[in-house]
Amino acid sequence: MSLSEARVLYEIGNTDNCTARTLIDLLGIDAGYLSRILKRFEKLALTYRVQSQKDGRSSLLYLTALGEETLSKLNDLSDDQIRNMVIQLPERSKDSMIRGMTAIERALSDISAEQSIQIRSVLKPGDVGMLIHLHGWIYARECGYNHIFEAYVCKTFYDMLIAYNPDKDRFWLAELDGEIIGSIAIIGQNIESVQLRWFMLHPNFRGMGLGKKLFQEVMNYCTEKGYQRIMLETTEDQKTAIGMYERAGFRKISEHENHSWGSRHIEQTYELHLNEKN
Template sequence: MITEENKLSIRNFLKPGDLGQVAALHGKIYGEEHGFPIGFEMYVMESLIEFYRQFDEERDRVWVVESKGRMVGFLLLMHRNENSAQLRYFIIEKPFRGIGLGKELMQKWMEFFEEKNYQSAYLYTTSGLDPAISLYERYGFVKISEEKTENFGFPMLEILYRLEKA
């Protein structure tokens, strides 16, 4: 939970430098914790450009988590075709995990999803991210497929999750 003690804030708008920080967080965390090569950071940078070019403040939302003015977490909802949304770039620095922040961000993501009346959503993740996968499943995302790939320059298992509105 976000409290005065841990001095976290969440904002829903982008400032200059944010996109670079999101890519850097992904590169650093996935590199250190999961052995992802720099190709993954490059992929994040390229896909953030795609997001920003089609950004629509009515249909898209970012959650920028900061501690003492420094980005320590991030999540976004990106609109897609056919009244669908994509959950992307969900990341939290290690010292800020286990305090309910991930759950809070996921709840805010779901509230925006409902508010904008999206009919479905999807996300891609990889094996080895069990806490995140557990969180997605608690919010109704269902595993659709798994595929062995080398998209980022090393072998990995990519997993597609989908959420369908009842």
């Protein structure tokens, strides 16, 4: 059986109210070629026709018991072929293939990226490495920062991990197909104060409200926990984030120039007193 024949047989077995016109539209197949396939199927007792009650000019196509058995065998052979191709692959290759196929399926369906993004707060081994990579890549691309900045980011995460305490420190990680695409965190300073840190979003996922959602998660959490003060450090080129901070009530309390990351920039410190905000 040719690939085209197998596909026609599959569609007849899996398409409701299947007609020859349905197959032509669905598969883009030539009408004459399809007619020859259907005649062969009927000769082999794989399919049969029933005149449509809605349109007497067309017939509905169905599989016979032999046709269903044949399709089942074809599916089993296809599964075995794929299994033999995949089974010898390293686990990392299998994981990459699954992520790629998931992305393709989402792109060709009605499932949007927004619907597939998950936000989690449990910090797992390897997460910080991904976050360091994202920081280095994004800030080099958008701000011109160099390896010294990446070293600074490594140092901040090192200091955090040494003293990490999930009772006072919390992450929100946006994840799609097993890859981290955004983050935000708070690090406890004392019983009243926290620092907001590592707020970033992959460029491909901006403009869909994900950054606002991550930021709101932090604000809601700090309010629920009864923190009185939130402090954060940023640079003047982070206009979108700064606008979000200021709308939430953060005030700039200091700034200074920094030339050590490969480009001149101004570091800024903001803080929010929640009791004043409320």
